[in-house]
Amino acid sequence: MKHVFIEDIKSGMILGEDLLNNFNVTVFNKHHVVKDEDIEKIKKLDLLMISIAEEKDLIDKSENNDEAEDSIIEAERQKYFDSFKDNYYDIINKYSSYASNLDSSSKDAIEKTANDLISALEKEKSFVEIIKLIRSEDFDVHRHCVNVSIISFIIGKLLKMSNREKRNLVLTGLFHDVGFTCSAKDILGRPVIGVEDEPKHPFHSCEKVKSVYSFENEVIFGILNHHERIDGSGFPRGVKGNDINIYSRILAVADEYDRMTTKSSKGENSPFSTLESLNKMSYGGGLDPKVVDVFTNMYTGNYLGHKVLLSDGRKGKIVYRNKYDKFRPMVKSGDEFIDLYSEYKLNIVDFI
Numbered sequence: 001m002k003h004v005f006i007e008d009i010k011s012g013m014i015l016g017e018d019l020l021n022n023f024n025v026t027v028f029n030k031h032h033v034v035k036d037e038d039i040e041k042i043k044k045l046d047l048l049m050i051s052i053a054e055e056k057d058l059i060d061k062s063e064n065n066d067e068a069e070d071s072i073i074e075a076e077r078q079k080y081f082d083s084f085k086d087n088y089y090d091i092i093n094k095y096s097s098y099a100s101n102l103d104s105s106s107k108d109a110i111e112k113t114a115n116d117l118i119s120a121l122e123k124e125k126s127f128v129e130i131i132k133l134i135r136s137e138d139f140d141v142h143r144h145c146v147n148v149s150i151i152s153f154i155i156g157k158l159l160k161m162s163n164r165e166k167r168n169l170v171l172t173g174l175f176h177d178v179g180f181t182c183s184a185k186d187i188l189g190r191p192v193i194g195v196e197d198e199p200k201h202p203f204h205s206c207e208k209v210k211s212v213y214s215f216e217n218e219v220i221f222g223i224l225n226h227h228e229r230i231d232g233s234g235f236p237r238g239v240k241g242n243d244i245n246i247y248s249r250i251l252a253v254a255d256e257y258d259r260m261t262t263k264s265s266k267g268e269n270s271p272f273s274t275l276e277s278l279n280k281m282s283y284g285g286g287l288d289p290k291v292v293d294v295f296t297n298m299y300t301g302n303y304l305g306h307k308v309l310l311s312d313g314r315k316g317k318i319v320y321r322n323k324y325d326k327f328r329p330m331v332k333s334g335d336e337f338i339d340l341y342s343e344y345k346l347n348i349v350d351f352i
C-alpha cells in the first residue's frame with residue numbers, strides 16, 4: 001500500500017481503500033481500478049491523498065482480510081523507520097557526550113552530528129513515523145535539541161529550502177538551547193532548566209556557539225531569536241515581523257511542538273491537540289502561519305491509515321480527511337465509522 005497525492009492519481013491505479021463522499025456514501029470501492037473518467041470524480045472528493053494498492057497487497061486478498069492488510073501496512077512502516085531509529089539514538093548519545101562542554105575541540109563532533117542527522121533524514125520518506133518516534137517520554141535538553149533539529153529539517157524540506165539552508169537549520173536546532181548547559185545539573189548530570197534561566201538562554205546559547213565554531217550569521221540569529229514571536233510578544237529582545245529570520249520562525253514551531261508533545265510535560269498533549277494549538281498560535285500572530293501550515297499539512301496529509309486511540313478508549317484507523325477540519329478526520333473502529341467532525345466530544349488521544 002502506498003499513499004499518493006490526489007494530483008498524481010493515474011488511470012490503472014488500484015484503490016487501496018473505499019472512497020467516501022461527505023455523506024459517507026461509498027463512491028468507489030476498494031480495489032476499484034481507476035479509469036480516466038474516474039479521476040475528475042476522485043478529485044472532487046477533496047482529499048489530499050488516497051491509498052493505492054500495490055501488487056503484493058492484492059495477493060490472498062480474496063477474503064478481504066483486514067488483519068492481513070493491517071499487518072502489511074505495519075511491516076512497510078516498520079521498514080521505513082527502523083534504520084532511522086538506530087541512527088537517532090546513536091546521534092543523541094554522541095551529541096550528549098560533548099554538548100555540555102562545548103569548546104574548540106568539539107568542531108569535528110559538531111560536523112559529524114550534523115552530517116549523520118542529515119544523511120539519516122535525507123533517506124527517510126515517512127516523516128510522520130519519524131515525528132512519532134522522536135516523541136520524548138521525559139524532557140531532556142539534549143534529546144530536545146536533536147528533536148528540534150529533526151523537525152526543523154523536515155519543515156525546511158517541506159518548504160523546499162536548499163541543502164545549505166537545511167544544514168543551517170539542523171545546526172540552529174542542535175545548538176538553540178545549548179545555553180542551558182550553563183545551568184545546574186540534575187543527579188544524572190543533565191542540565192536543569194530553571195525559570196531564571198529562561199529569558200537569558202538564547203544569549204547564552206549564542207555566546208557559547210560563537211566561541212567554538214564558525215557558524216554563519218543566519219544560524220547565530222536563528223538561535224538568538226528562536227523564542228521571539230512575529231507579533232513582538234517573545235523574548236529576549238521582543239523583536240518582531242521581518243526582523244525574525246526564517247530559521248527562528250521554523251525553530252519556534254519545532255520547539256513548541258516538541259515541548260508540548262513531551263509525554264511528561266505539563267499538558268501531555270497528543271500530537272493532534274498540539275497541531276490544533278499551533279494552528280491557533282499562528283492565527284494569534286505569534287507563529288508564522290506558512291510554517292505552521294506546511295507542518296500541519298504534512299501530518300494531516302499523511303495520516304490516512306494510521307491507527308489511533310480515541311478519548312472513549314476505542315481504537316481505530318483514520319480513513320477520511322474532513323475538508324472543513326483536517327484535525328477532526330473520520331475514524332473506522334471495527335465496522336463503525338466515527339466522524340470526529342460531528343462527534344465533537346470525542347478526540348484522538350494518541351497514535352498507536
Ligand SMILES: [Fe+2]
Nearest residue numbers: 176177201227
Ligand atoms: Fe529555547
